[in-house]
Amino acid sequence: MNEVINSKRAVKRKKSPYRSQAIMGFLMIVPTFIFLGVFKYYPALSSFFYAFTRWNGFSDPVFIGVDNFVQLFHDEVFWQSCKNVVLWTIVYCAQCIIPPLFAAELIFHLKSKRGQYFYRVILIIPMVVPEIVNQLIWQLIYDGDIGMFNRLLELIGLGNLTQDWLGNPNTAMIALMCMNFPWIHAFNMLMFYAGLQAIPGDVLESATMDGLGAWGKIRKMHFPYLIGQVKIALVLAIIACIQNVTAPLVMTSGGPGYATYVPALHMYLSAFSNSRFGYACAIGIILFIVVMLLTMLTNRLQSQTDFDA
Amino acid sequence: MKKRVHSKLIIHVCLLLLVFLMLYPIIFMLFTSFKDNPEFFRNFWGPPMELHFENFRIAWNYLKSSFLNTIIVCVISVPGVLITGSLSAYAFARLRFPLKNFFYYMILALMMIPNILVLIPSFVMVADMGLLNTYWGVALPAIANGEAFTIFVLRGFFVGLPEEIFEAARIDGASELKIYYKVAVPLSLPIMGTVFIMRLLNDWNDYLWPSLTLSDPSKWTIAVAIKAFKAEFDLLPQWGPLYAGFALTVIPLFIFFAFTMKYYVEGITAGAVKG
Numbered sequence: 001m002n003e004v005i006n007s008k009r010a011v012k013r014k015k016s017p018y019r020s021q022a023i024m025g026f027l028m029i030v031p032t033f034i035f036l037g038v039f040k041y042y043p044a045l046s047s048f049f050y051a052f053t054r055w056n057g058f059s060d061p062v063f064i065g066v067d068n069f070v071q072l073f074h075d076e077v078f079w080q081s082c083k084n085v086v087l088w089t090i091v092y093c094a095q096c097i098i099p100p101l102f103a104a105e106l107i108f109h110l111k112s113k114r115g116q117y118f119y120r121v122i123l124i125i126p127m128v129v130p131e132i133v134n135q136l137i138w139q140l141i142y143d144g145d146i147g148m149f150n151r152l153l154e155l156i157g158l159g160n161l162t163q164d165w166l167g168n169p170n171t172a173m174i175a176l177m178c179m180n181f182p183w184i185h186a187f188n189m190l191m192f193y194a195g196l197q198a199i200p201g202d203v204l205e206s207a208t209m210d211g212l213g214a215w216g217k218i219r220k221m222h223f224p225y226l227i228g229q230v231k232i233a234l235v236l237a238i239i240a241c242i243q244n245v246t247a248p249l250v251m252t253s254g255g256p257g258y259a260t261y262v263p264a265l266h267m268y269l270s271a272f273s274n275s276r277f278g279y280a281c282a283i284g285i286i287l288f289i290v291v292m293l294l295t296m297l298t299n300r301l302q303s304q305t306d307f308d309a
Numbered sequence: 310m311k312k313r314v315h316s317k318l319i320i321h322v323c324l325l326l327l328v329f330l331m332l333y334p335i336i337f338m339l340f341t342s343f344k345d346n347p348e349f350f351r352n353f354w355g356p357p358m359e360l361h362f363e364n365f366r367i368a369w370n371y372l373k374s375s376f377l378n379t380i381i382v383c384v385i386s387v388p389g390v391l392i393t394g395s396l397s398a399y400a401f402a403r404l405r406f407p408l409k410n411f412f413y414y415m416i417l418a419l420m421m422i423p424n425i426l427v428l429i430p431s432f433v434m435v436a437d438m439g440l441l442n443t444y445w446g447v448a449l450p451a452i453a454n455g456e457a458f459t460i461f462v463l464r465g466f467f468v469g470l471p472e473e474i475f476e477a478a479r480i481d482g483a484s485e486l487k488i489y490y491k492v493a494v495p496l497s498l499p500i501m502g503t504v505f506i507m508r509l510l511n512d513w514n515d516y517l518w519p520s521l522t523l524s525d526p527s528k529w530t531i532a533v534a535i536k537a538f539k540a541e542f543d544l545l546p547q548w549g550p551l552y553a554g555f556a557l558t559v560i561p562l563f564i565f566f567a568f569t570m571k572y573y574v575e576g577i578t579a580g581a582v583k584g
Contacts, residue, residue: 022406031393032397123331126331128559130562132535146353243423243424
């Protein structure tokens with residue numbers, strides 16, 4: 001009898017640290033999940049409901065079935081903005097990978113540690129310029145009258161090309177896409193550089209022994225090791241580009257006409273200019289599905305390359 | 310040997326060209342911020358011949374309250390996300406509790422929820438809560454925005470710490486909360502510094518959400534105020550004060566970065582973000 005009680009006690013004693021851990025674990029994640037519940041999960045779920053309603057954001061939403069999606073399908077502005085964002089995303093992905101990788105390779109090939117550190121730091125200084133200020137500055141760079149870009153064209157004798165780059169429907173989208181030239185994305189550059197540093201020294205050495213030139217070394221030795229970083233950069237670039245409202249909103253408001261509309265901006269303006277909150281939520285749902293599929297697709301590609309290697 | 314010197318020179322030339330192209334808009338901004346309108350047109354590219362400090366006074370008068378507002382918002386949001394996020398990260402990394410994986414997948418799922426999807430419902434909700442034109446209306450959603458990133462990074466770090474330290478503390482009878490702030494937090498200060506910088510940059514620079522929720526000019530954050538400041542000059546451009554305003558917005562982060570750049574660069578380089 002005693003033995004039974006003892007062993008029961010022993011079990012209880014053994015169990016209690018686990019139980020207190022379980023309680024503590026819950027308590028520790030509660031604050032996070034309160035914030036996420038209120039500002040993330042609930043709004044995300046509710047937009048799935050609002051997408052099927054007519055709603056001006058203030059009075060009660062009226063359920064209208066899939067009407068919003070049908071309208072969206074016939075909305076020429078929406079298709080125009082999709083075309084723009086596809087093009088922009090492709091260009092943006094290239095900008096987020098190639099120039100930062102190029103810069104990281106250049107820095108990596110410097111022999112002196114101090115030189116490497118100097119360039120790494122000085123190339124990320126533009127990060128201290130707030131994004132909105134950067135956009136306002138680029139708006140002024142493209143300005144028709146006092147724009148730096150036009151002045152530069154005049155300086156090199158191409159004065160006949162000068163124009164209001166953001167005001168011309170033929171150039172506005174290209175101008176937006178070329179913003180931030182030379183596109184040394186600070187975070188990606190540091191990430192690629194970190195990736196290059198993580199390549200084991202003997203791998204690089206054996207490459208030198210095999211007599212590979214600089215390009216051969218980069219192609220055969222560096223790229224395989226950087227696939228992980230490139231994947232992260234790609235996913236982040238796609239997500240950022242599809243969600244990007246601020247740049248077109250601040251620089252062109254989608255104009256001239258609908259030349260620089262993107263779906264996220266269409267959503268924003270539908271809600272906050274036209275009070276069509278239900279319609280805007282429907283666009284939000286479409287964007288959510290696209291982002292999700294693209295993220296899954298990129299993950300899939302990644303695991304396949306892993307398998308091949 | 311000659312070839313080596315040659316290629317080194319090419320690398321330096323390429324890098325310096327990139328540096329120049331990246332920094333020139335900032336240099337141009339600094340030059341112009343000291344010019345008056347006649348000089349702006351006469352001497353477009355070069356450094357200012359005379360220094361018009363009154364440009365900065367005009368800009369400062371317009372922007373000063375927004376600096377304080379932005380600081381208040383960040384003082385709530387950045388520590389808020391670091392505290393709640395590191396607590397969760399510790400629990401996910403070090404404790405065993407039921408449904409742990411489920412909750413962790415809930416965090417991972419945040420990656421899939423685009424900010425843009427929650428923008429409209431959260432705006433309506435914040436309006437219903439009566440938080441429009443308040444610091445809380447900006448700072449609390451900013452905390453929620455930072456959770457996923459903070460938890461990913463810190464959890465990764467906590468998982469890598471050796472179990473013996475925690476076991477020893479537990480044998481000494483320390484509670485989990487005590488182990489968290491006496492053991493885990495002090496060990497993770499460098500990585501927390503990196504997260505701190507990245508969240509601060511994000512919240513400091515955010516434009517879209519504050520521009521929606523803050524309509525009252527006395528509550529504007531810097532990003533909202535500088536946009537309005539530029540609009541003031543749309544009809545009668547005064548380039549000096551405008552660029553002085555731009556330059557002012559850069560100064561706080563520049564000073565902050567001068568002291569913490571090392572942590573940021575090393576944090577990422579040391580593998581805070583691994584492929």
